[in-house]
Amino acid sequence: MSAILSVNNMEKYYGSKGSVTKAVDNISFQVEAGEFVGIMGASGSGKTTLLNCISTIDRVTSGEVKVGGKDITKLRGNALHKFRREELGFVFQDFHLLDTLTVYENIALALSIRHVAPAKIEKRVREAAARLGISDILNKYPYQISGGEKQRTASARAIIGEPKLILADEPTGALDSRASRMLLLRFREMNEKLGATILMVTHDAFTASYASRILFIKDGRIFSEIRKGNGDRKSFFNQIMDVVALLGGDLNDAV
Secondary structure (H helix, E strand, O other): OOEEEEEEEEEEEEEEOOEEEEEEEEEEEEEEOOOEEEEEOOOOOOHHHHHHHHOOOOOOOEEEEEEOOEEHHHOOHHHHHHHHHHHEEEEEOOOOOOOOOOHHHHHHHHHHOOOOOHHHHHHHHHHHHHHOOOHHHOOOOHHHOOHHHHHHHHHHHHHOOOOOEEEEEOOOOOOOHHHHHHHHHHHHHHHHHHOOOEEEEOOOHHHHOOOOEEEEEEOOEEEEEEEOOOOOHHHHHHHHHHHHHHHHHHHHHHO
């Protein structure tokens, strides 16, 4: 397998000389093509900063981030916009759908900005919607659908451009338990059947148990790593909880 994402000696500092906070402290890891990797950590551990640097929302202080072999920390201007548009897919906790567009139009937007032909857009939108079980709501607006349907719409938008890497930031944070489970099943299906490479930040052990590997972040560093292997999801959940217990109070909010 080849590495889709390679993070090498990443550091991220905030503040000035008088008051400096090291949010990410010399982190290195790789994500292989077709992996579903979760990142867990308590609030303030650095997991969201790490994701923001990988997504180019924020800039690293030092180190490199390679996606598909390209060091994205060196990208600027149009090259950076092109990378975000064509090689990354995003799924946010707050959906980030446009209220004035239908579900169909929200999904199609990811291809429209890349100047894909309308006939091809329609085919791909309908395929993505079918995969995520939202074909019957394509003509509705975001205010007319449930939170789970909004998140599946956001997921369809993320995968439609066939990005190298899908980044998910607390994707179940605004969903109830039923909608969360449905979304996570779709994520796993995207990963296993479509070969999507997913990097997901979460504080929730149940959500993390759908991934195949978990990186635990503490004080800006990788504290531990576990892999699902050939075990079932319940066994993996128990493994995750063992690490949570080992970390004690630092991950109380991960339970």
